[in-house]
Amino acid sequence: MQDTPPLLVEYVTPEPGTARLVLTGELDYTTVDEAAEEADKVLADNPRVIELDLAGLRFVDSSGIAVVMNLYRGAEERGAALRIVALTAYLRHLLRVIALDDVFDLPD
Amino acid sequence: MRGATGSTNAGAARATPGDMAALLDGSDEGIVLCDAGGVVLLANAAAARLAPEIVPGRPVPPQLDPAGSSMVTYGGRVIRVRTEAAGDHRALYLSEAPSLPRRAEFLLEAARRLFASLHPRRCARAAVDLGTEFLCDLAVVVLPPATNRRVEWIRAVAGHPGPEEGVMPLSTALRVPGLTDALAGLTHGSGGRQDAGAVPDWLLPEGFGPAVDLLVFPLPGNSVPAGAMALVRRAGRPAFDDEALAMVRDLASRAGAALSAASLFREQSAVNAILIDDLLPPDLPEVEGMRLAGRLRSSQQAGAVGGDFYDVYMSETGAGHDSGIGIVERPPLIILGDVCGKGARAAVLAGQVRQSLRALLLLESRPVQLLELLNRSLLASPAPNSYVTLVLAALRVAPDEHVLVDLAVAGHPPPLVLRRDGTVEEAPARGSLLGALKKTVVRPATVDLAPGEVCLLYSDGITEAFGGPTRREMFGEERLKEALASCAGMPVDALVERLEQISSEWLAGGQQDDRALLAVRAGGHDPATGTETGTATVATPGAMTVWAETTG
Numbered sequence: 001m002q003d004t005p006p007l008l009v010e011y012v013t014p015e016p017g018t019a020r021l022v023l024t025g026e027l028d029y030t031t032v033d034e035a036a037e038e039a040d041k042v043l044a045d046n047p048r049v050i051e052l053d054l055a056g057l058r059f060v061d062s063s064g065i066a067v068v069m070n071l072y073r074g075a076e077e078r079g080a081a082l083r084i085v086a087l088t089a090y091l092r093h094l095l096r097v098i099a100l101d102d103v104f105d106l107p108d
Numbered sequence: 109m110r111g112a113t114g115s116t117n118a119g120a121a122r123a124t125p126g127d128m129a130a131l132l133d134g135s136d137e138g139i140v141l142c143d144a145g146g147v148v149l150l151a152n153a154a155a156a157r158l159a160p161e162i163v164p165g166r167p168v169p170p171q172l173d174p175a176g177s178s179m180v181t182y183g184g185r186v187i188r189v190r191t192e193a194a195g196d197h198r199a200l201y202l203s204e205a206p207s208l209p210r211r212a213e214f215l216l217e218a219a220r221r222l223f224a225s226l227h228p229r230r231c232a233r234a235a236v237d238l239g240t241e242f243l244c245d246l247a248v249v250v251l252p253p254a255t256n257r258r259v260e261w262i263r264a265v266a267g268h269p270g271p272e273e274g275v276m277p278l279s280t281a282l283r284v285p286g287l288t289d290a291l292a293g294l295t296h297g298s299g300g301r302q303d304a305g306a307v308p309d310w311l312l313p314e315g316f317g318p319a320v321d322l323l324v325f326p327l328p329g330n331s332v333p334a335g336a337m338a339l340v341r342r343a344g345r346p347a348f349d350d351e352a353l354a355m356v357r358d359l360a361s362r363a364g365a366a367l368s369a370a371s372l373f374r375e376q377s378a379v380n381a382i383l384i385d386d387l388l389p390p391d392l393p394e395v396e397g398m399r400l401a402g403r404l405r406s407s408q409q410a411g412a413v414g415g416d417f418y419d420v421y422m423s424e425t426g427a428g429h430d431s432g433i434g435i436v437e438r439p440p441l442i443i444l445g446d447v448c449g450k451g452a453r454a455a456v457l458a459g460q461v462r463q464s465l466r467a468l469l470l471l472e473s474r475p476v477q478l479l480e481l482l483n484r485s486l487l488a489s490p491a492p493n494s495y496v497t498l499v500l501a502a503l504r505v506a507p508d509e510h511v512l513v514d515l516a517v518a519g520h521p522p523p524l525v526l527r528r529d530g531t532v533e534e535a536p537a538r539g540s541l542l543g544a545l546k547k548t549v550v551r552p553a554t555v556d557l558a559p560g561e562v563c564l565l566y567s568d569g570i571t572e573a574f575g576g577p578t579r580r581e582m583f584g585e586e587r588l589k590e591a592l593a594s595c596a597g598m599p600v601d602a603l604v605e606r607l608e609q610i611s612s613e614w615l616a617g618g619q620q621d622d623r624a625l626l627a628v629r630a631g632g633h634d635p636a637t638g639t640e641t642g643t644a645t646v647a648t649p650g651a652m653t654v655w656a657e658t659t660g
Binding site: 066 | 415446447448449450492493495497518519520521522538539540541543544545548549568572574621
């Protein structure tokens with residue numbers, strides 16, 4: 001796990017009005033600050049749609065879930081839609097355990 | 109080296125070994141030739157001067173034989189060493205580095221020793237030692253007075269072994285002239301020079317003799333002074349000169365910074381310890397008709413104690429009827445949860461959840477409604493990241509030593525149930541995590557435990573432990589289920605201990621997150637204690653699982 005940087009956060013704009021965060025690596029207590037910062041930037045830009053690409057996340061802990069939840073609540077307040085556009089089987093399971101699989105529009 | 113060796117031109121002069129030795133000895137640079145094993149073959153006079161331990165036939169002192177070039181401290185000197193290959197042998201070239209000016213040397217030493225510890229007294233000891241070593245005959249640090257009007261002092265005297273320390277009334281300490289102001293952060297006169305004749309008795313040890321010069325000055329902290337210091341020179345020595353006064357200023361600023369860092373660290377550690385008490389599990393009480401056992405292991409990352417917790421809420425026996433405020437009757441209740449994040453913030457949140465629940469339980473006993481109320485209270489919390497996952501279980505004693513466990517799960521892995529025949533089931537309860545959504549979904553379940561059967565609540569620190577043969581594989585739910593199945597028939601204490609052990613072995617010394625386990629076993633007696641409820645009766649698997657579903 002030391003081979004690669006623990007977390008990469010990319011903020012891309014695939015089309016006007018849509019903000020996408022691509023997270024790669026481990027989203028945990030030690031790495032959330034950077035992700036939270038990018039999430040704040042996304043909210044500040046007021047997009048209509050926020051997309052999360054989590055296909056590259058190997059691990060998420062409760063602090064990582066908090067970043068996603070903060071983004072969800074921030075989007076809700078601003079009337080933006082939050083979509084998880086890609087994720088792993090592990091994350092799908094995790095979201096099922098915390099019963100957020102119904103809340104997020106998960107890809108098939 | 110170029111030169112005439114062997115027979116070349118007839119008549120040409122040849123350097124004799126004596127010439128070579130004279131040549132080498134004439135060099136100011138120490139030159140040492142040693143074999144591959146580090147044994148000295150040849151050493152010139154300069155090398156012997158720099159390091160008398162360099163003797164032909166003996167190994168080179170290891171600190172003088174670094175790889176490549178480097179500066180080493182040897183016998184109180186700083187020596188520059190350069191090593192080079194010389195045929196099959198190696199040559200060492202040694203030269204003494206120019207000695208640092210005394211003030212620079214002092215600064216280096218001060219930084220090294222003062223910041224070696226985050227313990228205020230150890231910092232103070234380093235400060236007084238530096239004082240007596242470089243500047244004076246006696247040095248005292250007085251730490252800021254605590255509320256009880258007493259102060260801690262640390263004193264070093266040149267020629268005496270180790271600093272002494274103690275506590276004295278502030279009023280006594282303040283007999284040192286200038287100390288009142290110094291403790292308030294003020295310096296008077298030239299570097300805080302005070303009347304050496306007014307030194308009080310407590311400052312000087314017996315036989316010290318009269319003082320000729322006294323400096324009293326503050327140790328500046330971050331916003332408040334980190335203490336004060338007094339330096340004394342005794343009769344027979346000159347007063348502090350300008351260079352010494354400059355070094356005193358250096359010492360004061362560095363000791364102040366080190367002390368305030370250490371004090372801050374100590375305060376934060378104490379505050380953390382208080383907060384973390386909120387995460388400590390309670391002693392598990394005896395509950396009629398069942399047995400409880402729990403384990404809580406905190407993360408080993410320093411300062412990052414995580415947010416796993418569990419708690420037990422016993423019935424409020426009889427209180428409701430007398431008080432007239434309608435306190436509800438309810439069975440005992442256990443919770444196991446995980447708050448978001450780590451450290452003090454997590455501890456505060458966990459404490460908030462446990463205390464909120466304690467209050468809510470006076471008025472509401474139904475698990476699903478309790479989760480709803482907790483969710484609302486967390487949503488209203490102004491603190492960021494107030495997200496919590498937990499399992500709440502009401503424990504009802506049923507006939508024939510059965511226990512009915514009413515489960516409500518909020519964003520937490522569902523509890524596991526160990527049946528008497530060794531099968532392991534996942535309780536069918538589910539629900540969303542708390543503190544995030546205005547509308548939560550809770551699907552409760554009731555599990556019927558026959559005597560000897562176990563319901564296990566656990567945190568994801570158990571299943572998400574990275575380890576195993578590759579050291580990067582998650583322990584996972586399947587392994588936990590297998591481990592639990594292997595515990596059939598065990599007393600509940602032993603079961604919890606075994607699961608913790610299996611999880612620790614999986615981690616194999618790797619970094620561990622928080623891990624919490626809480627198990628309830630139906631039946632009043634554990635198998636090990638004699639009367640073996642649950643193992644003596646004919647096994648009728650308690651497979652009656654009651655379902656209920658609500659949407660909040």
